[in-house]
Amino acid sequence: MRSCFKFRRKNLNLYFGIFLFLSSFSICWGHHTQLSPKAQENMRDFISSLSAKYNFDRSYLERIFAKVRPQRKALNLIRPSKTDKSQTITWDHYRKLFVNKDNIDKGKRFISTYMLSLEKAHKKYGVPPEVIAAIIGIETKYGKNQGKFPVFDTLATLAFERSDRENFFREELEAFILLCLEQGLSINKIKGSYAGALGIPQFMPSSWRTFAVDFDQSGKTNLLTSPKDAIGSVANYLKKHGWDKNIPTHSVAKPEPGSNAKQFFTYELQAEYRYNDLQKGGFKDPLNKIPAYLDVSLVDLKLRNNKIIYWLATENFFAITKYNRSYKYAAAVLELSEALKGKSAP
Known part of the structure; x- marks a missing residue:
């Protein structure tokens, strides 16, 4: 990875010149950005930093940023109000959004079409085909819905306006610019999610540059149109x-009366407790999927009837939460993957 980055950096100026030449036809003229005055100040600082870091021509950078279109909808979605009902959606409702007949049918066709690549990824990275397919299905309906937000404008808006995560999005904006240079992508034509994720697996730009693999051996990583590259990249991520291919992902926990669930929760998205200790604390695996020596944490999935389902989550479960920091997301991936194997009904 280090030697690859050195190669990239040596060639960034060449890429940058080509990129600007190709981009100039569509962004050379027009009104200036409608970002707020403070955001424009932040943008100028960013341009100065980027120019100094990579020896880019500042005037060229200013031309690229001159027509940034503020994405107010993305800004509102990335910082939802405290009364936003989506933040309190229950597990049974969330599950139906993704574990349904349409996703299962399309997922099985996706697996059938790309079984060779999925098996190759399973062999190389240890991730089962159904889990890879489930993530791609939940993220983009197996590549069909990659988002409608212009990625450059979206990342610039979130990086320079008050998104509450400006530093994160400035890093992603920088990564996106470098990604476009390296891949020969048109910076103002790529669309993605309201958070700036893009491609079939909805990678953030920095994740694309770090974890994407050329699984179809085309000579570059193409997550926009290559399902094979997406498959390998999800597994690599x-x-x-x-x-860990040698451990299960989870099991349902059956709590004993009077047991205290909170003592086995995690706030670090990792398996922190020996399962044997959870057994002693009143949380047992009735399916006997979890070995006594394995580390797990307790995950609570709340239902509309105010009941709670508890899962014993292993490091594999939490690996999925690194893709999307949500217990419900990881649970939906695993439930959909089971359905794609034909082991459960939607």
Whole structure:
């Protein structure tokens, strides 16, 4: 990875010149950005930093940023109000959004079409085909819905306006610019999610540059139109974030009366407790999927009837939460993956 980055950096100026030449036809003229005055000040500081860091021509950078279109909808979505009902959606409702007949049928067709690549990824990274397919299905309906937000404008808005995560999005904006240079992508034509994620697996730009793999051996990583590259990249991402082919993902926990669930929760998205200790604390695995020596944490999935389902979550479960920091997301991925194997009904 280090030697690859050195190669990239040596060639960034060449890429930058080509990129600006190709981009100039569509962004050379027009009104200036409608970002707020403070955001424009932040943008100028960013341009100065980027120019100094990579020896880019400042005037060229200013031309690229001159027509940034503020994405107010993305800004509102990234910082939802405290009364936003989506933040309190229950597990049974959330599950139906993703574990349904349409996703299962399309997922099985996706697996059938790309079984060779999925098996190759399973062999290399240890991630089962159904888990890879489930993530791609939940993220983009197996590549069909990659988002409608212009990625450059979206990342610039979130980086320079008050998104509450400005530093994160400035890093992603920088990564996106470098990604476009390296991949020969048109910076103002790529669309993605309201958070700036893009491609079939909805990688953030920095994740693309770090974890994407050329699984179809085309000579570059193409997450926009290559399902094979997406398959390999998702598997590589999970592997790099702790996926272990030798352990289960989870099991349902059956609590005994009077047991205290909170003592086995995690706030670090990791398996922190020996399962044997959870057994002693009143949380047992009726399916006997979890070995006594394995580390797990307790995950609570709340239902509309105010009941709670508890899962014993292993490091594989938490590897999925590194993709999307949500227990419900990881649970939906695993429920959909089970359905794709034909082991459960939608």
